[in-house]
Amino acid sequence: MVIAGLALGGGSSKGLSHIGVFRALEEEGITIGCISGTSMGAIIGAIYAASIDVNKLPKMAKKITASKAFKKLGFSVFKREEESRLQKIVHLLREKLLFAEALFKPYLVEETEIIDTVNQIIPDMTIQETIIPFSTVSLDLISGYDVIRTKGSLRDAVMTSMAIPGIFPYSEEKGNLLVDAGPTSAVPVFAVRYMGADIVIAVSLRGKLRKEIKPTTGLEIHLRIDEIVTTRLIETQTLTADVVIRPDVEDVHWADFSRIDYCIEKGYEAAQEAIPQIKKALLRKSSLRSRMRVFFSKRKKDEVTRFQKTL
Numbered sequence: 001m002v003i004a005g006l007a008l009g010g011g012s013s014k015g016l017s018h019i020g021v022f023r024a025l026e027e028e029g030i031t032i033g034c035i036s037g038t039s040m041g042a043i044i045g046a047i048y049a050a051s052i053d054v055n056k057l058p059k060m061a062k063k064i065t066a067s068k069a070f071k072k073l074g075f076s077v078f079k080r081e082e083e084s085r086l087q088k089i090v091h092l093l094r095e096k097l098l099f100a101e102a103l104f105k106p107y108l109v110e111e112t113e114i115i116d117t118v119n120q121i122i123p124d125m126t127i128q129e130t131i132i133p134f135s136t137v138s139l140d141l142i143s144g145y146d147v148i149r150t151k152g153s154l155r156d157a158v159m160t161s162m163a164i165p166g167i168f169p170y171s172e173e174k175g176n177l178l179v180d181a182g183p184t185s186a187v188p189v190f191a192v193r194y195m196g197a198d199i200v201i202a203v204s205l206r207g208k209l210r211k212e213i214k215p216t217t218g219l220e221i222h223l224r225i226d227e228i229v230t231t232r233l234i235e236t237q238t239l240t241a242d243v244v245i246r247p248d249v250e251d252v253h254w255a256d257f258s259r260i261d262y263c264i265e266k267g268y269e270a271a272q273e274a275i276p277q278i279k280k281a282l283l284r285k286s287s288l289r290s291r292m293r294v295f296f297s298k299r300k301k302d303e304v305t306r307f308q309k310t311l
Contacts, residue, residue, distance in 0.1 A: 004197065189238060
């Protein structure tokens with residue numbers, strides 16, 4: 001049997017489109033053999049892997065984003081809407097103050113607030129107990145390696161994968177300082193390969209690099225460089241996937257959680273378009289010749305995970 005693995009990318013609110021992807025795959029009867037997620041991909045992936053109930057995901061998303069615990073996380077500070085000139089100035093000043101505060105603190109949101117939110121949406125179980133084999137990917141600030149987590153507390157794994165550097169608290173474990181792997185492994189294709197998938201279906205929430213941006217401050221220059229590096233690393237991984245699903249959510253701000261239904265629909269539409277390609281990849285991998293290629297390719301596992309380790 002061919003194992004199809006799903007690599008769910010990070011993207012904060014854009015990641016809600018993963019729900020639509022699951023819905024489309026279910027409708028077509030495409031069985032997912034393993035899932036790996038980064039950041040929001042880890043959150044949605046964990047919930048689905050633990051329950052295989054796509055119908056409860058939209059309701060849960062709306063419930064949690066409306067909760068007091070979620071609002072305390074402070075995403076609204078970064079959300080941008082149609083603003084007057086005065087509002088834009090106020091918004092910019094507020095953002096600058098936050099970045100200034102981050103110069104003197106390792107993170108802005110207290111750990112208890114993160115725990116309250118995660119406990120409401122992620123079941124209290126181990127990763128080994130999920131119905132579908134699952135993993136999360138985090139970045140270790142000490143070694144510089146991506147950490148693939150395949151065992152232990154599901155809640156802890158999700159928390160480390162969603163720990164946006166400088167905003168959410170990092171996790172200290174076994175000499176590692178773990179944060180969101182978005183900068184290095186925003187779409188965890190290599191992690192899904194590591195889990196034994198014969199074909200990898202990647203869901204990328206990052207569009208093409210915007211070219212109209214002209215940085216005006218030193219901070220904006222550094223942020224632009226970070227955007228360029230992250231985009232290149234994403235392409236490095238997605239190029240190795242068998243199928244890439246790209247929900248059209250470019251117009252959704254990463255901190256805007258008010259467009260849940262829209263994101264889900266965009267994920268559904270993108271997955272529907274990719275169905276023929278997915279079925280073709282499954283058929284191709286089921287041939288004897290392809291199985292032999294998969295067998296020998298697994299001998300190159302050390303090469304695939306050159307900058308990764310497991311916990």
